[in-house]
Amino acid sequence: MNSALLTDLYQLTMLQVYFDRGMNRTAVFEFFVRKMPEHRNFLVAAGLEQVLDFLEALHFTGEELEWLAGSGRFSRDFVGSLADLRFTGDVAAMPEGTPFFPDEPILRVVAPLPQAQLVETRIINLLQFEVMVASKAARVRLAAPDKLLVDFGLRRAHGAEAGLLSARASYLAGFDGTSNVQAGMLWDIPLFGTMAHSFIQAHDSEMQAFEDFARSHPKANTLLIDTYDTEGAARRLVPLAQRLAGEGIDIGAVRIDSGDLSAHARSVRRILDEGGLPAVKIFASGNLDEYRVRDLVAGGVPIDGFGVGTRMNTSADAPYLDCAYKLQEYAGLPRRKRSEGKATWPGRKQVIRNYDEAGRMAGDLLTTLDAAPAAGGLLQEVMRNGRRLGAPPSLQDARRHAQAELERLPAAQRALSAAPDYAVAVDQPLRILAREVDTRTAVD
Amino acid sequence: MNSALLTDLYQLTMLQVYFDRGMNRTAVFEFFVRKMPEHRNFLVAAGLEQVLDFLEALHFTGEELEWLAGSGRFSRDFVGSLADLRFTGDVAAMPEGTPFFPDEPILRVVAPLPQAQLVETRIINLLQFEVMVASKAARVRLAAPDKLLVDFGLRRAHGAEAGLLSARASYLAGFDGTSNVQAGMLWDIPLFGTMAHSFIQAHDSEMQAFEDFARSHPKANTLLIDTYDTEGAARRLVPLAQRLAGEGIDIGAVRIDSGDLSAHARSVRRILDEGGLPAVKIFASGNLDEYRVRDLVAGGVPIDGFGVGTRMNTSADAPYLDCAYKLQEYAGLPRRKRSEGKATWPGRKQVIRNYDEAGRMAGDLLTTLDAAPAAGGLLQEVMRNGRRLGAPPSLQDARRHAQAELERLPAAQRALSAAPDYAVAVDQPLRILAREVDTRTAVD
16 A cells, blocks of 8 residues: 555656656655634644655555556656655654644655655645544544543445554544454554444344353453344343353443434443443444534433444545645745645744643744744654654554643634634744745746 | 455454354345435445455465464464455345445345354445445536546545545546556556646746646646646746647646636636637646536536546545445344344345336336346346356446446436435335244344
8 A cells, every 4th residue: 555656647747857857956845734624623643654654665666667667658767767766855743643723734845856746645645534533533532531432433434544544543532442453453452342233133032142242252242232122132131141140251331323322321221220230331333423422421321432433434524634735945945836725835834832821732833944943843853864763653652642732722622613713823934935935936 | 455354353253252153154244325325316336346356365364363362352263263264155246337226235245154244344345435436426427428537536535545446436437537546557547647736836937847847748748827827827838839839749738726717717718729729628626526517517618627536535525325234144044133223124135127218227126036037137146155257347348337327327316416216116025024034033
């Protein structure tokens, strides 16, 4: 999934021109979000480690070069030059888990123009998606600070990589784990899993299915009770659980996946409590997102954990971000685009974050890298000459950083409903630079 | 991306129980969509070839087995048994490109229970996504039957695989090609690509950028003209194009990516025509989907082709499907789930499609496989004992099938706005079977 051909054709047609013209001087690109999606008050930086993996491994295989040569689109010399192409540039970025806002770069690439150009497509592809899911997952966590939250979304994620990266991004943003086994193996994310309706249906009776499952998994099991009749299953479970307890087999939890989750959870809780099973937890799933979780939690529903899938992994209410990876400087000169509605701030930039006395975020300053203090900016150097500076933080460390950072969000930004924009001021040196660039740029 | 661990943990915890209990008899699962998304009048079958690739290759690697053994969740004997697990079952499916409707199975898996269970997650993951994108792309094609349509969505697709599969699914459904180079190499999809704003900005002048590009790509090139001032660029292009024409270099097209596409296209068309460049085509991109394309086409705008990306590749107005892969039969007995709002039709099913005198689709019949005629049903056997029956159709052949099938859609279904449901009747034998299953199924 990290082929150098995982790019738009135009990157290669542009590289042909850069090759023909010897345009190989240093370019600076930055990735940023142009506009906050309608339903978000903050975004969470995520995906940096996948970008760095991609950059470190970047190369064309022999088979790919042969295919490019045979396409008839490129000169032989140019295709030959691609054999040696590696990423040799520098990268600065906000640490994963850092909240950010529109116009703030979260990644800066400084590299020879062809390299910095070629990687655009995959960088956007990775950052957009992980940012989007981490931002959505953080909202679910805000809606249910004390509940078990598990990513259930692999099956309706958009392909395999989306399933894997959304398990990672949601864990980064505060989820407790995932059902995605491969994500568990890749990143040491805690795994959770229960049983499917098909398991119940494959048995001749629901109680036999429960008993079989509990015998194979005598600890921390979860039984799915809504295949036929939720309350009926809960009632029949009580004597079964008591009998199994006599053999040292514990029922850990029940899962409800359909119907009115609040009503079912309340009646099931009552049945279990009256049946002497107060330790059996209730887990709910089915079309959940931060809004439904918030409403359930606000109603004081006796649900201990939520499986959140489809709507989070597809970021269903905002399934894409208005984001870009734009040229900010080439050959030492700052640049910017002025297309209608898409103008950008030129040059290498830095983000300075202010905090109030309580340690809460209190407004950011977007400024030029030159005008920013040498330390303390949100973008930190993470790669030099194509190699990471030090070992990457573990996903667990990044998760702790995210948790600490999300606690510093202003109260308004922590709400699920739309809040007034968080203040991001544009510093005077950056405004002056933009005017200089416009004056200088020739169009004819 | 086809690891056997690309699954939900519960598949493996259920498989442990099946192993412990020797539950290895034949299971039948079917994949279907429960409910049409709000903005769709039909869906298009897609993703079958990826499912068959996955099934043919299914196995656990040594590293994966070691990791599973070390997880402490499974018995040694069970993990040992997974080393030999392969998919040995049968598959029937609707050919890719076939329109279908809710409750109609598009894929049936018949295999020993553990195999059929394990593959659920990835089958849904693949089919949901390709169906969703093919269905969206077919609508864009309906909105612009005679325009060049190119998939531009890799960068905002949800990860790499989503980018690849959406290039494939949109081409299947009638697009002319994609910008995604790897998809071009994998499936021989025609590639299209122009230049980015960064290319213009990296040059000291826009016209120098155009000239450099045209000299490196003297045929069928496309120049991006909206970086600074769309009409201004078109005006300055006229003398440049005339000068280059003298050297045998043709300008193929211009691309507009921002602002009021309709107004810009009209004025640019006038400038080009008056400048003696009537053969230079106009290509448009930027936040397009079937609705915007329809409105532009209806207004008679002089745009020759559209780059459609983000909103198609994320299926932005319906980013997931209410779909399922459900157990229909185990050990010779039909089964069904009765969860609230999620009840399913039991047993092995077939879909019979009727046509009117003009060859248009005129209603489907959902029936039991037993009651269906031996030939003529939409689901056809494609895999037996874990091996494909014959070579898969080429993507080009599947695309021709899709085109022919989409032409047979009733007029109401071809509209972009919501139409009355296409008639899918449930046959009497299937209703009788469902009642029998409910009577038989014990819950206690």
